[in-house]
Amino acid sequence: MRTKFFHGAGLAALLILSVCLGAFLAEGKSVLRISGEEAFGQKKRVALTFDDGPHPSNTGLLLDGLRERNVKATFFLIGRNIPGNEAVVRRIYEEGHLIGNHTYDHVDLTSMGKEEACRQALETSRLVQEITGQGTEFIRAPFGAWNKELEACTGMIHVKWSVDPLDWTTENVTLITERVCETIEDGDIILLHDWYKSSVEAALQIVDTLLERGYEFVTVDQMILL
């Protein structure tokens, strides 16, 4: 009886696991929110992500602030912003942040042919590789417009977000900071834009507030792997 019970429980666990795995795969490997604390007994973790850079001055300001605080983030770069800002890209890489892809022209990848859409991602990856020696493994499609075909042809993992303070709609640093810090939870992926100075200032305030609350900052690959 006992053996049979455990056998049944094992089957049920397997079934639950396969349903969860199926749901994950059905998302097209897109990463939304993965909670760590309850499952692994770790510190609360969040990922800061910055889209639309590199910016010739604001990205550097952000890097200065992150270095002072010993915090790592993820930067989804636009390919056409890279020429002329190679030193900024090199610095992002050398200071231990993760570089992701945000297409070459900041386009809706689902509004064009597959070949052109793939070129948008691969050209950006090539530019990053020329500077750092490594292409991009992660992508955030502008407007979140992504599908399985794009995953297959780029070979990249799409990364969504779970907290969006709409930082690009306001220069009010306090408002951006509050929008993030009032809703934040373990496992969140925060979307910001290092293109704007107000967003950079808000990002550093967010870091200070969340460090005080005991959060740990990780890059999106670490969020996915653990």
Ligand SMILES: [Zn+2]
């Ligand atoms: Zn964008």
